[in-house]
Amino acid sequence: MDAAKEWLEIDFHVPTRTVVQSLVEKADTASISKMFVPRIAFGTAGLRGPMGAGYGNMNHITVMQCTQGILAYLEKTLGSDEVKARGVVIGYDHRWSATGVDSEMMARTAAAVCVQRGIKVYLFSSMVATPLVPFCVKHKRCAAGMMVTASHNPKDDNGYKMYGANGAQLCEPHDKSIAGLILEHLKPWADYGTAIESVRDSPLCVDILEEAKDAYFKEMAASLCHHAQDNAVSSLPIVYTAMHGVGAPFTARSFEAFKLKPFFTVSEQNDPDPSFPTVAYPNPEEGKGALELSFSKALSVNSPLVLANDPDADRLAVAELQDGGKWKIFSGNEIGMLLAHWLFRKAVEKGKSPNKLAVVASTVSSKMTRALAEKEGMRFEETLTGFKWICNKKFDLQQEGYEVILAFEESIGFCCGDLVNDKDGVCAAAVFAEMSVQLYKAGKTVSKHLNDLYESYGHFISRQGYVLVPNPRLTVEIFDKIRNKSNYPTSVGPYKIAQVRDLTTGYDSSTADNKTTLPASTSSQHLTFTFENGCIANLRGSGTEPKLKYYVELHGNDPAKVTETLLDMVKLIVITLLEPELNGLKWAGVE
Known part of the structure; x- marks a missing residue:
């Protein structure tokens, strides 16, 4: 109840004040507790959660408090004068809630905090694809960037993602420092109510939309387009869906920058719609269900290729029509391998030495790109899961003189070249389309080309899935049971385990000192x-989701035998180690 009363003292937004005031008057402590406890925490990629009133949700107050903590961190690490001189960039998507707390309002709230602090803000004048924010951090040499988006989360969610001065998301321990500073700066530094409404009129608030777009697409074409003439005359029809998100105008312009002919749109999903009316989950990674309308459109225009962005356009999904009328939805690992090989070829054709090229992938992603790198003489680096780790490693490699041609993770996130230091579905779509044009020009499908890569680098077959775990404490219990007080399992069914690595405790049986080379985190x-x-x-x-995920990969020379063994192992691993039936959980099975 005290938290609710405190809220009423600082909330300047009538709809959310009304909600909380009503609960206080009714003394509805149960609803208040659900709304206010626990406080939404700054963690992976910043904030993410349901929109609504209260400290436990995404709203203007929690964004205000988070922004104050972020600015306190920036001033502490860079100095107040440096932060003011460099400024920050803020973008937002199309998310909306019935309380009027939408992405644009939260972006204006963050901007008002900055302006009241005397810090210059590059605030986009309309919704943008997420990659434009990290690009703008680099382009304007900003101290930081913030993007209000929940990416592909369900419609009731929103998020607040932060980028550091290098254009990448912050890793530990910096995120923990910010989390602590947020708690130290919960009280408003100023009366933001009027400032939020008028922030765009401030001389410290600059619209960066057109400048950022022009620079972004110019640099994209200059660094990653290699066959503009062929693109311009290609007869390959391509279908694209924005999945009710913000991606359509940005990906259309990426095609234009590459001189590619315009794609065919899925009209029902082309315009931003925060209700996501045609999909249960606005995530193209979910597969056929999310792409059904795309397939129908493709058949109607005789297109063999479908590209899809998630709602904030930082991810890319791809599907291709096969002989017999079935669609192959490429996994993130397959797309990653196709892009890595393509970008490697283009770099070598430009005369670049393989030993100065690098590929970065998360530890749960396919090891096929490692096989490619080793065979072709490139450097390969593995990181923890998440682009905060991937792109900070990319940045480190660049400081060592390497050109990172691709950084990716299996969850359809791809960073091509040096355009941004985050995943970028807008850029990846154009690069993939250009590659496809060249393949089809040579009489090859993307699927046939992928099979050729398997023959060259090995048949790496993988399966991913998840168990729905609504209670985070149950996830910890499941993992603790697997660890069995450090008596890790030695086999699963007939399959013997050779090595165990525990990135929670820091244990690794394959090293001399039994310590992991990757950072461990008890959180x-x-x-x-x-x-x-x-x-x-x-x-x-x-x-970011109530899921316990599994990723299983096996490679060999005979794809049929590899697949048969892999599917058997996945079932045994899930049933034996995760025990979904015993824990009363649902799991996404294997095909």
Whole structure:
């Protein structure tokens, strides 16, 4: 009740004040507790959660408090004068809630905090694809960037993602420092009510939309387009869906920058719509269900290729029509391999030395790109899951003189070249389309080309899925049971385990000192089992969704035998280690 009364003293937004005031008057402590406890925490990629009143949700107050903590961190690490001189960039998507707390309002709230602090703000004048924010951090040499978006989360959610001065998301321990400073700066630094409404009129608030777009697409074409003439005359029809998000105008312009012919749109999903009316989950990674309308459109225009962005356009999904009329939805690992090989070829054609090229991938992603890098003489680096780790490693490699041609993770996130330091579905769509034009020009499908890559680098077959775990404490219990007080399992069914790595405790049986080379974190759950037959299984708790995810990969020369063994192992790993039936959980099975 005290938290609710405190809220009423600082909330300047009538709809949310009304909600909380009504609960206080009714003394509805149960609803108040649900709304205010626990406080939404700054963690993976910043804030993310349901929109609504209260400290436990995404709203203007929690964004205000978070922004104050972020600015306190920036002033502490860079100095107040440096932060003011460099400024910050703020973008937003189209998310909306019935209380009127939408993405644009939260972006204006963050901007008002900055302006009241005397800090210059590059605030986009309309909704943008997420990659424009990290690009603008680099382009304007900003101290930081913030993006209000929940990416592909369900419609009731929103989020607040932060980028550091290098254009990448912050890693530990910096995120923990910000979390602590947020708690130290919960009280408003100023009366923001009027400032939020008029922030765009401030001389410290600059609209960066047109400048950022022009620079972004110019740099994209200059660094990543290689066949503009062929693109311009290609007869390959491509279908694209924005999944009710903000991506359509940005991806259309990326095609224009590459001289590609315009794609065919899925009209029902082309315009931003925060209710996501045609999909249960606005995530193209979900597969066929999310892409059904795209397939129908493709058949109607005789297109063999579908590209899809998630709602904030930082991810890319791809599907291709196969002989017999079925659609192949490429996994994130397959797209990553296709892009890595393509970007490698283009770099070598430009005369670049392979030993100065690098590929970065998360530890749960396919090891096929590692095989590519090793065979072709490139450097390969593995990181923890998440682009905050991936792109900070990319930045480190760049400081060593390497050109990172691709950084990716299996959850359809791809960073091509040096355009941004985050995943970018807008750029990846144009790069993939150009590659496809060249393949089809040569009489090859994307699927046939992928099979050729398997023949060259090995048949790496993988399966991913998840168990729905609504209670985070249950996730910890499941992992603790697997650990069995450090008596890790030695086999799963007939398959013997050769190595165990625990990125929660820091244990690794494959090293001389039994310590992991990757950073360990007690705040997340992540186990890796390497089997004697070469299979690698990663089990981890999601940082953004109520899921316990599994990633299993096996490689060999005979794809049929590899697939048969892999599917058997996935079932045994999930049933034996995660025990979904025993824990009363639902899991996404294997095909």
